[in-house]
Amino acid sequence: MEINYDNIKVIGFDADDTLWVNETYFREAEDEIGRLLSKYETPNKIDQELFKKEISNLPLYGYGIKAFTLSMVEVALELSNYTVSNKTIEAILNIGKNMLNKPVELLDGVEEVLENLSKKYRLILATKGDLLDQERKLEKSGLTHYFHHIEVLSDKQEDNYSQMLNRLEVKPSEFLMIGNSLKSDVLPLVNLKAQAMHVPFHTTWAHEQVTEKETNGKDYKTINTLTELLKLIN
Structure with missing residues (x-):
């Protein structure tokens, strides 16, 4: 019709x-955190856990890069059993900052x-x-x-x-x-x-x-x- x-x-x-362009930068960030946390889990598992964390956080954080960054930090803490280094947390925060500074x-x-x-x-x-x-x-x-x-x-x-x-x-x-x-x-x-x-x-x-x-x-x-x-x- x-x-x-x-x-x-x-x-x-x-x-x-x-x-x-927007979503492309999120896919790149997911690849980065997959490499950062590779000692704790496989990239596929990290991706799955990050998605679940994002969805569960939507009522609190809403949408956007800042919410995504907070979810990445939480996933890093949980998958590492809270042993992830300060350096890795800083690297995750920098992923978020780099996304915010994209052209x-x-x-x-x-x-x-x-x-x-x-x-x-x-x-x-x-x-x-x-x-x-x-x-x-x-x-x-x-x-x-x-x-x-x-x-x-x-x-x-x-x-x-x-x-x-x-x-x-x-x-x-x-x-x-x-x-x-x-x-x-x-x-x-x-x-x-x-x-x-x-x-x-x-x-x-x-x-x-x-x-x-x-x-x-x-x-x-x-x-x-x-x-x-x-x-x-x-």
């Missing part, structure tokens, strides 16, 4: 792995798309994670001036989006969300009767993955690159 975008007045964009690498076509769409639509940035880090990345990106509104959400569930749309006085039928995560950027909006487009990134955090059953019967469009958006709605 063809999806109609004629009623769209406001377009929301996810940030991480939609506008710029902002825009994905292909991002500025072209935002420049074109901002002439016709009200654009907003709707992301989740650590406020300070997201503000830093946005400033480094040079994209701030394209957005009418910027929102850093604690999570991206239906209630979060519903409250955001109410604050912006935007009807769901007038809103289109663009993002790389089906779980966070697409399905919640479809459930709210808004529109959503999926732009896959080459790597996805396991927590953001969904099953075929969850997407079955949901009306959304998948595009391979952000620039395809211009042919569909501009």
